Amino acid sequence: MTTPPEIMMHLSEAAVSVELETAEMTLNIGPQHPSTHGVLRLVAKVDGERVSEVEPVIGYMHRGYEKLTEVRTYPQITALVNRIDWVSGFANEIPFMVAAERLMGIEAPPRAQYIRLILTEMARISSHLIFASSYPLEIGAATPLMHALRERERILDLLESVTGGRFHPNFNRIGGVKPAAGAGASTKKVSQDLPAGFLDETRVAMERVVSVCDDLDGLVSGNEIFQARTKGVGVIPVEIAKSYGVSGPNMRASGVPFDVRKVDDYLPYDQFDFDVAVGENGDCWDRYQVRLEEIRQAARIISQAIDSMPSGELQAKVPRIIKVPKGQVYVRAENPKGEMGYFVVSEGGRIPYRVKIRTASFSNLTILQWILKGILIPDIIAILGSLDFVLGDVDR
Amino acid sequence: MSLPFKGLGKGMWITLKTLFKKPVTINYPKEKEIPVPRARGVIALDAEACTVCMLCARECPDWCIYIEGHKEEQPPAKEGGRVRTRATLDRFDIDYALCMYCGICVEVCPFDALFWSPDYEYSEAKIADMLHPIERLTEWLETVPDAPPLEGS
Amino acid sequence: MIAPLLGLEINFWLLLVVKMGLIAGVISGAALVAIYGELKISAHMQSRIGPYFAGGRFGWAQPIADGVKFFQKEDLMPDDADPFVYKAAPYVVLGGTVATFVIIPWGPDLSVRDLDLGLFYLLAVSSISTIGVLMAGWSSANKYSLMGGLRAAGQLIAYELPLVLAAVGVAIQAGTMSLGGIVEAQTQAVWTIGSVDIALPYVLGGQLIGFVIFITASLAELSRTPFDMPIAESELVSGYMTEYSGFRFAAFFLGEYAGMIALAAIASTLFLGGFWVPGVSADALQYLGPLVLAAKMGALIFLFIWMRWTFPRLREDQLQSLAWRWLIPAALLNIAVTAVFKVVL
Numbered sequence: 001m002t003t004p005p006e007i008m009m010h011l012s013e014a015a016v017s018v019e020l021e022t023a024e025m026t027l028n029i030g031p032q033h034p035s036t037h038g039v040l041r042l043v044a045k046v047d048g049e050r051v052s053e054v055e056p057v058i059g060y061m062h063r064g065y066e067k068l069t070e071v072r073t074y075p076q077i078t079a080l081v082n083r084i085d086w087v088s089g090f091a092n093e094i095p096f097m098v099a100a101e102r103l104m105g106i107e108a109p110p111r112a113q114y115i116r117l118i119l120t121e122m123a124r125i126s127s128h129l130i131f132a133s134s135y136p137l138e139i140g141a142a143t144p145l146m147h148a149l150r151e152r153e154r155i156l157d158l159l160e161s162v163t164g165g166r167f168h169p170n171f172n173r174i175g176g177v178k179p180a181a182g183a184g185a186s187t188k189k190v191s192q193d194l195p196a197g198f199l200d201e202t203r204v205a206m207e208r209v210v211s212v213c214d215d216l217d218g219l220v221s222g223n224e225i226f227q228a229r230t231k232g233v234g235v236i237p238v239e240i241a242k243s244y245g246v247s248g249p250n251m252r253a254s255g256v257p258f259d260v261r262k263v264d265d266y267l268p269y270d271q272f273d274f275d276v277a278v279g280e281n282g283d284c285w286d287r288y289q290v291r292l293e294e295i296r297q298a299a300r301i302i303s304q305a306i307d308s309m310p311s312g313e314l315q316a317k318v319p320r321i322i323k324v325p326k327g328q329v330y331v332r333a334e335n336p337k338g339e340m341g342y343f344v345v346s347e348g349g350r351i352p353y354r355v356k357i358r359t360a361s362f363s364n365l366t367i368l369q370w371i372l373k374g375i376l377i378p379d380i381i382a383i384l385g386s387l388d389f390v391l392g393d394v395d396r
Numbered sequence: 397m398s399l400p401f402k403g404l405g406k407g408m409w410i411t412l413k414t415l416f417k418k419p420v421t422i423n424y425p426k427e428k429e430i431p432v433p434r435a436r437g438v439i440a441l442d443a444e445a446c447t448v449c450m451l452c453a454r455e456c457p458d459w460c461i462y463i464e465g466h467k468e469e470q471p472p473a474k475e476g477g478r479v480r481t482r483a484t485l486d487r488f489d490i491d492y493a494l495c496m497y498c499g500i501c502v503e504v505c506p507f508d509a510l511f512w513s514p515d516y517e518y519s520e521a522k523i524a525d526m527l528h529p530i531e532r533l534t535e536w537l538e539t540v541p542d543a544p545p546l547e548g549s
Numbered sequence: 550m551i552a553p554l555l556g557l558e559i560n561f562w563l564l565l566v567v568k569m570g571l572i573a574g575v576i577s578g579a580a581l582v583a584i585y586g587e588l589k590i591s592a593h594m595q596s597r598i599g600p601y602f603a604g605g606r607f608g609w610a611q612p613i614a615d616g617v618k619f620f621q622k623e624d625l626m627p628d629d630a631d632p633f634v635y636k637a638a639p640y641v642v643l644g645g646t647v648a649t650f651v652i653i654p655w656g657p658d659l660s661v662r663d664l665d666l667g668l669f670y671l672l673a674v675s676s677i678s679t680i681g682v683l684m685a686g687w688s689s690a691n692k693y694s695l696m697g698g699l700r701a702a703g704q705l706i707a708y709e710l711p712l713v714l715a716a717v718g719v720a721i722q723a724g725t726m727s728l729g730g731i732v733e734a735q736t737q738a739v740w741t742i743g744s745v746d747i748a749l750p751y752v753l754g755g756q757l758i759g760f761v762i763f764i765t766a767s768l769a770e771l772s773r774t775p776f777d778m779p780i781a782e783s784e785l786v787s788g789y790m791t792e793y794s795g796f797r798f799a800a801f802f803l804g805e806y807a808g809m810i811a812l813a814a815i816a817s818t819l820f821l822g823g824f825w826v827p828g829v830s831a832d833a834l835q836y837l838g839p840l841v842l843a844a845k846m847g848a849l850i851f852l853f854i855w856m857r858w859t860f861p862r863l864r865e866d867q868l869q870s871l872a873w874r875w876l877i878p879a880a881l882l883n884i885a886v887t888a889v890f891k892v893v894l
Contacts, residue, residue, distance in 0.1 A: 072457055073455070075455070075500055076455065076456075076457040076500065077457075079457050079496060079498035079499075079500060080457055080496075143411055143414075147414070150420055153420075157432070160431070160432050160434070160435055161432040161434060161544075162434070163434070164434040164435055164436040164499065164512065165435075165436050165497065168496075168497070168498070170498045170499060170500075178503070191543075191546060192434075193546045193547065194546065194547040195432075195433075195434070195544040195545065195546060195547060196544065196545040196546060196547050197547075198547050199547060215410055218406045218407060218409075218410050219406075219407045219410045219411070220407070222402070222403035222406050222407065223403045223404060223407050224401065224403045224404060225404070227403075
């Protein structure tokens, strides 16, 4: 294995090296730690400040999702599934719904697809704003946190005005989005279509989001200290990224221009004009820049979608009691954290036989043992933050 | 000293500008934010409309709704007709310590007996008090807002 | 000193006790104001309100409430901690900082004791806090505290040198090491236009680089962002202070803010002219001096707070290379240039 570039950099900086007998110390970072994004435990062997190897221990947050899905119906699973990656709640429901629809052979009407797309991109902006606020905090700057979260509140308010929930919308149904509260023969059905003023407020929110990205550029990206902490740190070469299964912005920062939104058609992304953000070196700086650029592109997609919103129904015609026919399907989607996929096996019936959830953060974390060698302890924190994982996504 | 540290200076300028703007936070509990009409705060029950069909208790992912009922006989509609039965509600409890606020119960009720209300201030000191019985659920009915107007209407 | 001011003959020891009481009051009061200022300014820089409830609309009683809270907390000590060292560490840190208040001149004759070797005494005493930090880090029986303590040792020692060298430049230009004498040297006219004497504080009068070096080194001595590796909240929780709670933590906290006030006062005295304002007579300065010095300290403390909440932190090897490779050569160059100008002009 070739020496990663950052080891070469550190070795060259050691102008005078004295041979001392130093003992290695085993330092336990986590599970309760301010910077591990949840309950992740890293058993690190350190020699002074230099890390020789790290062993990640996960599973502290395992909630048994795949077992839970064995005894619940499809609408119930939809309500549970947006708690996997709780930062971008809406995006977790989409691949599962598309999988069930493909098994049933139905397609959502255009208005429902547009609403799904807008809310998914809002979830993406929300997740990346959380990253943009907490990553500088781990590097040491405390103010960008509040600036980014201030704009995220607008997005969450918009989500709440449509779906009723800020983090866990539970707005998808098989065949579209939630058409009405109240069902059956009731005469008091309350339509859950977009409330008045939603489109205008979304336009304002998108402008504010783009302007806070510019603010963050000035406050964080232009800062020489931030650049010194992130440039050249935690480089993931392209071959290593591909072989470890790293996906999403982490992979795109290493130079691979692959985006599931351009390849699969689980949502009508082909009707919109957007660029895929690609980095060059695959260091922490590139990962940060790729995510900021994705916020801008998401705002672009939402602006186009609002201007061309079709009218129509919110849900295709489905029976009251939904039985999904026999079959199996795998649907993947571009979640904010990476690639998320659901493998649904159905034996016919209201309850699926098996749902396997492939989450992005679990595969992204496999690279930790390779990348955290021979670096200083503050760099561990910088690299963990730049991979942008959430423990709910890792452990399910 | 300016050109090498231009980025630092720009960051400090942004922070200084924010210092003189109005803050965006409000001071709860003296000032409160008003949630949107669709916000999922608490579930209210219209006991008259409920027919004890048990759909909500069955569809709840957490099984946090506890329902008990019995059948009462009522006189026939006309002379010599069949005795009618009417299901009456004995117990309808929602355990808000378990509730996920997903809304499936509100959605599947065929008789519109359950409603969402955006009220959120019902924290208790003891977990057992988070089980809201029929009387409390009926009280929440007053806080249920009208549906907001829709886009394009 | 104060005796001629009051026109009374006071016993030396009584005067000493009064001065100690005054200094204790000044430190506590100024620290409370500085803490409140930091809470409010940082809050408004982040679009939020800050303290609001304690004491009414502006939350001015928040630091007092915090102080009372610290007093009434349980006295905890880890089982494996070294008892004597653990208990002594906060007071060593606090003592080193408080001792620097002795020589700060608040007015023409208003300092506790205007030593001839003022600057030398100051820089010697301010390095006692370094030992306290090491004691805290080692005795806490916690690997994170140990790492914080070791990082602090390296950082504080590395940044002592630029601090000292920047102050030496001022001493050379003033020709004296006593702080009162330095302020007086800044009141000397540099040019004369017509009949008006123009006197410049040293920051404009040739010590600009020294000022920048002194401020940077002060931030590092106080372990404030961007040099807060020893504390590094997102990595080490609280560094060497992690295992301290209650009154001992309050002592560290007070020591940090007292140190900030002391270094701000010293920087104002050395570079900004201290208690002197051009155009005001020496008699008025007996009364206005403290206010002028407080205003200058306030400006510097605002600068410290502003920089803390804007910048991320430097990694320790970047921090060390900044000190040894950039600040020390710059400070040495500053001394050489100052000495040349002093001899030539």
